[in-house]
Amino acid sequence: MAVNLVQPSIADSWVNPVICRTMNATKLHGLVSAGICSRTNKSRFIESQVGFRPITITKVTQQNSGLVGDETLAQNKRELYQALQGINRGILGIPSAKKSEIETLVKQLESQNPTPNPTLQLEKVAGCWRLVYSTISILGSKRTKLGLRDFISLDDFSQTIDVAKSKAINVIKFSAKGLSSLNGQLIIEASFKIASTTRVDINLEKSTITPDQLMNLFLKNYDLLLGIFNPEGWLEITYVDDSMRIGRDHRGNLFVLDSRPIWR
Structure with missing residues (x-):
């Protein structure tokens, strides 16, 4: 005092x-x-x-x-965003040191979560989010089979949460290198229900790839692709504020999403 x-x-x-x-x-x-x-x-x-x-x-x-807590939280978020620069969401692999750095920064934010009971305030998770980091990885033979090593590139990942309908729609965009007209997306629709004050159970409802040309490219390995991005299981919401959401799923994967219109 x-x-x-x-x-x-x-x-x-x-x-x-x-x-x-x-x-x-x-x-x-x-x-x-x-x-x-x-x-x-x-x-x-x-x-x-x-x-x-x-x-x-x-x-x-x-x-x-x-006030000090707010400043610390804002600084931790800035440090996390800085650490996420230039890693393409981490899905195609990052050095272990970088992964450890991100995990440490995420845990700092989780310890300061301003929304400790997010499923009681679902309006905070509603709307459109963009994935900026995940520990889901597509490496080695998986990357080769899916054509992501040379021919097809991963673009934006977005997730729209409709609280009124208890629905989540994930959209993963792809583009074929050298073919500007071949751009498409994998759409995964899922339903969710509240399991606790921090957790939701997720059920896969359907998935589609458009256009048909892109579906033909993935057809042989579609189960592999869906197995990587299938959200079915449960998700623990460990942090959420007006612009950032962090979650961890039943497979141990970490997800960091951002709701700002433009993220660099």
């Missing part, structure tokens, strides 16, 4: 309102609620040779905790 002694230059006791405004920040980048400004002022008069002088004693108890 810090005690600030303020001796005003005027006769009336006065406390600068900036103190309270500083402690009353509503949100920092839409991340978490800030701490409430509460303070106790006591004025007393001290008798001296020249009379009475007003002294204001302002006790500050935990006012900084919310």
Whole structure:
């Protein structure tokens, strides 16, 4: 507990309102609620040779905790976004040191989750999200069989959550190198139901690949492709705020998604 002694230059006791405004920040980048400004002022008069002088004693108890927490959370998010730059969501493999760095940063955010019971606030997970990192990996023979080594490239991954219908639609876009007209997508539709305050159970409903030319390219190894991206099972929502969501599934995979219109 810090005690600030303020001796005003005027006769009336006065406390600068900036103190309270500083402690009353509503949100920092839409991340978490800030701490409430509460303070106790006591004025007393001290008798001296020249009379009475007003002294204001302002006790500050935990006012900084919310703001400091917000700043720490924002900094951890910036560090995570920086670590995710240039790794193509990690799906085609990243060095183990980079993977460990990301895991550490993710755990720091999970420990500060501003939404501890996300399934009780499903409006926070509703809408469109884009995958920015996952520990799902397509390596070795899988990558070769799917043509992702030389011929086909992975583009955007998006997920739309419809809370009213308890539906999740995942869209994975592909493009064929050298064939600008051949762009397509794998669409996976799933339903979910609440299993706990942090977990949802997921059931696969259907999947499609469009256009037909892309389906023909994947047809031979379609089960392999679907096996990689099939969301069926359960998902633990370990972090969610206005722009970021983190989850871990029953297979131990980690997912980091972002809801901002443009992410770099």
